[in-house]
Amino acid sequence: MQDKEFKRRLKELGGVITDGVAYFSVWRGLMVEDEDSAHALNRYRGFFLPARTALRWMTLLQFAKVFDPDCRTVSLKVLLAEAEKNRKELTPYATEENLQQLRKQIDASEDLLSRLKNARDQRIAHHNAVNTGNTRLLYGEMQKLVEEVKSMYNSLTTYHDRSTTYFEYLVREAERHTSQVVGIMREERSRFIQRFKKTDTTT
Secondary structure: OOHHHHHHHHHHHHHHHHHHHHHHHHHHHHOOOOHHHHHHHHOOHHHHHHHHHHHHHHHHHHHHHHOOOOOOOOOHHHHHHHHHHOHHHHOOOOOHHHHHHHHHHHHHOHHHHHHHHHHHHHHHOOOOOOOOOOOOOOHHHHHHHHHHHHHHHHHHHHHHHOOOOOHHHHHHHHHHHHHHHHHHHHHHHHHHHHHHHHHHHHO
16 A cells, blocks of 8 residues: 555544544433433433434444455555555554554454444344344443544544644534533423423412
8 A cells, every 4th residue: 555545544543433423422421311301302302312322333333334344445554554565665654563563452452343244244234133243331330441542543644744633623622512502401390390390280
């Protein structure tokens, strides 16, 4: 792979990860724990329940793409393999030890990545009648994977051209806007309750 193609795929991979981070952040923001917020969102569960489910599946789909082994993709696995074959041209700011460490990070998550692939293949891209592999993915595992993916991607872009992506701005914006939406729903529910109580006392 030539430098120009490597750079193009790196940029596209950044877009995949950015989308995944946004989906995860909004999904996490809608998984409210306090009773008032839960009741407020449940008033419109015909919208928020499918939205939460869709965001969860889209999060899993985006991060499954990050580790797709197909050489035609823009995945982290594919780009790292290319860098290992042509380190001096594609990742001139990396040592062999740097790339080896990145490979170890991916390999250390192999069990989770296997379950992520199973979930994508059997529940997202298709819906198999019978599960043939473990598709169980815990929230904490996904949260850890999201952080690791951001770190690994920034390592690879640093090794390529010393650039990094500041994902935290996106995370904060998604969390803030989601929190504001939840707050609007709480206020709307509070107004509804007050109107109901007022009507009830006047009848």
